[in-house]
Amino acid sequence: MVQKHIVEARGIHKHFGPLHVLKGVDLQVDERELVFVIGPSGSGKSTLLRCLNRLEEPSSGSVVVDGIDMLDPKTDINHARQRIGMVFQSFNLYPHMTALGNVTLALRKVAGKSRAEADTLARKALERVGLADRADHTPGQLSGGQQQRVAIARSIALEPRVMLFDEPTSALDPELVGSVLEVMRSLRETGMTMIVVSHEMGFARNAADRVVFMDDGLIVEQGPPAAIFENPAHERTRAFIGQIQRH
Amino acid sequence: MGGWDRFVETFFNAKVMAKYLPDILSGMVVTIELALLIVVTGLGAGLALALLRSLGIRPLNWLIIFIVDLFRSLPPLVIIVLMYFGLPYAGPSPSGFVSTWLSLALVLMAFSEEIFWAGITSIPRGQWEASRSTGLSYGQTLFNVILPQAFRLTIPPLTNRTIAITKGTALGTVVAVTEILGQASSAVSNSYNPSPLMMGAAAYIVLFFPVVVAARWIETKFAWKR
Numbered sequence: 001m002v003q004k005h006i007v008e009a010r011g012i013h014k015h016f017g018p019l020h021v022l023k024g025v026d027l028q029v030d031e032r033e034l035v036f037v038i039g040p041s042g043s044g045k046s047t048l049l050r051c052l053n054r055l056e057e058p059s060s061g062s063v064v065v066d067g068i069d070m071l072d073p074k075t076d077i078n079h080a081r082q083r084i085g086m087v088f089q090s091f092n093l094y095p096h097m098t099a100l101g102n103v104t105l106a107l108r109k110v111a112g113k114s115r116a117e118a119d120t121l122a123r124k125a126l127e128r129v130g131l132a133d134r135a136d137h138t139p140g141q142l143s144g145g146q147q148q149r150v151a152i153a154r155s156i157a158l159e160p161r162v163m164l165f166d167e168p169t170s171a172l173d174p175e176l177v178g179s180v181l182e183v184m185r186s187l188r189e190t191g192m193t194m195i196v197v198s199h200e201m202g203f204a205r206n207a208a209d210r211v212v213f214m215d216d217g218l219i220v221e222q223g224p225p226a227a228i229f230e231n232p233a234h235e236r237t238r239a240f241i242g243q244i245q246r247h
Numbered sequence: 248m249g250g251w252d253r254f255v256e257t258f259f260n261a262k263v264m265a266k267y268l269p270d271i272l273s274g275m276v277v278t279i280e281l282a283l284l285i286v287v288t289g290l291g292a293g294l295a296l297a298l299l300r301s302l303g304i305r306p307l308n309w310l311i312i313f314i315v316d317l318f319r320s321l322p323p324l325v326i327i328v329l330m331y332f333g334l335p336y337a338g339p340s341p342s343g344f345v346s347t348w349l350s351l352a353l354v355l356m357a358f359s360e361e362i363f364w365a366g367i368t369s370i371p372r373g374q375w376e377a378s379r380s381t382g383l384s385y386g387q388t389l390f391n392v393i394l395p396q397a398f399r400l401t402i403p404p405l406t407n408r409t410i411a412i413t414k415g416t417a418l419g420t421v422v423a424v425t426e427i428l429g430q431a432s433s434a435v436s437n438s439y440n441p442s443p444l445m446m447g448a449a450a451y452i453v454l455f456f457p458v459v460v461a462a463r464w465i466e467t468k469f470a471w472k473r
């Protein structure tokens with residue numbers, strides 16, 4: 001059986017001035033796969049995710065998502081980005097809008113829905129993240145966990161083909177992490193393709209199909225969670241996993 | 248005549264005041280016209296420059312910064328005088344009214360550009376990224392996400408600066424604009440009595456006091472709540 005890769009990144013290099021941050025990264029992700037990306041701070045995990053939806057312009061390489069060449073200047077990048085949801089460590093909700101407003105904005109401006117249609121879709125998305133009753137709250141009136149779930153609703157309302165998560169629970173108080181992971185788990189059950197940068201090892205162990213370990217701008221090794229966590233092939237992986245498990 | 252009576256006779260002379268009231272009122276109309284023109288064109292041009300600057304085109308930004316710094320460093324009176332007395336040598340000879348309007352509008356443009364720009368750049372990068380990652384274009388992000396937040400931050404400094412610059416309409420008296428101060432001072436020299444000046448001061452208070460109070464209200468209303 002030929003499995004179609006929904007994300008196909010090849011030979012990604014990224015320079016920030018003299019800084020060589022990505023040094024030739026290849027990442028293929030299958031449809032419905034959940035890929036976990038781990039690695040030390042500064043290893044280039046965020047930059048890699050941001051290259052996938054072209055928030056960062058790779059210095060070289062190719063990125064194809066759902067058959068769309070993301071780096072082709074002829075690609076309608078705004079249209080393409082609708083298919084790639086992104087969730088940030090710092091939520092990045094629009095503070096001047098309600099939860100509903102946050103979710104409807106792109107539905108109306110990018111997906112071209114009427115206000116009524118957008119409201120309906122947004123309420124559905126908020127319901128999926130368990131926040132139907134918070135639609136009229138502004139971000140300032142929500143806890144961190146709730147804000148992150150609104151951010152997830154903002155992405156999934158656009159019915160993306162892939163979701164990127166960049167340390168979605170790192171800014172949360174420990175007691176709020178669970179609610180966000182719960183939403184991610186239910187998203188996974190619907191078959192969403194997900195690339196998750198996170199150090200939530202418990203979640204990785206029982207939800208991830210594959211764990212990718214990055215260090216210094218390169219993918220050092222990858223494999224099923226059990227293999228990477230119990231039996232890493234590289235010394236650097238072993239050292240890193242030992243380090244985060246001690247915490 | 249006692250000291251008090253002489254004081255009232257001199258500074259609040261009823262006969263003089265009645266005579267020159269129409270002049271002061273017409274001066275108020277001119278001041279309002281000038282102020283509104285300055286506010287609309289000055290803030291409009293300032294916002295336009297800030298938006299142009301956000302495009303990040305290097306040579307254009309250098310030019311914008313130069314213009315802004317130029318008009319922030321020149322005293323408004325100097326700009327007015329240059330425009331009224333100097334410009335005719337180069338061709339166009341704007342009236343005193345137009346000279347005052349354009350000069351103060353340029354000054355307000357310069358200061359408000361800096362304030363708008365500071366507001367735009369103070370919005371965290373994550374707001375741009377969240378919006379762009381959902382497919383909004385640069386312009387859609389600017390107008391729906393960035394500017395509404397930036398405006399809130401700019402309202403207090405902007406109202407203060409706008410009030411300060413519109414009060415500069417009094418400088419128009421130097422180039423024969425018949426605004427409040429111009430009317431009052433010519434009334435003083437015609438009547439040999441300072442009462443019209445007191446009326447002029449009262450007229451400024453009537454015009455600007457409500458604006459200042461409104462500005463205070465706007466500031467508290469728009470205080471940033473995250």
Ligand SMILES: Nc1ncnc2c1ncn2[C@@H]1O[C@H](COP(=O)(O)OP(=O)(O)O)[C@@H](O)[C@H]1O
Binds near residue numbers: 021041
């Ligand atoms: N916009 C940028 N400009 C300059 N350097 C950057 C920028 N973004 C990231 N970097 C640098 O690239 C390296 C990798 O960053 P990042 O991808 O955020 O790593 P990680 O997410 O793994 O912690 C770091 O050294 C970081 O300082």
Ligand SMILES: [Mg+2]
Binds near residue numbers: 047
């Ligand atoms: Mg990161």
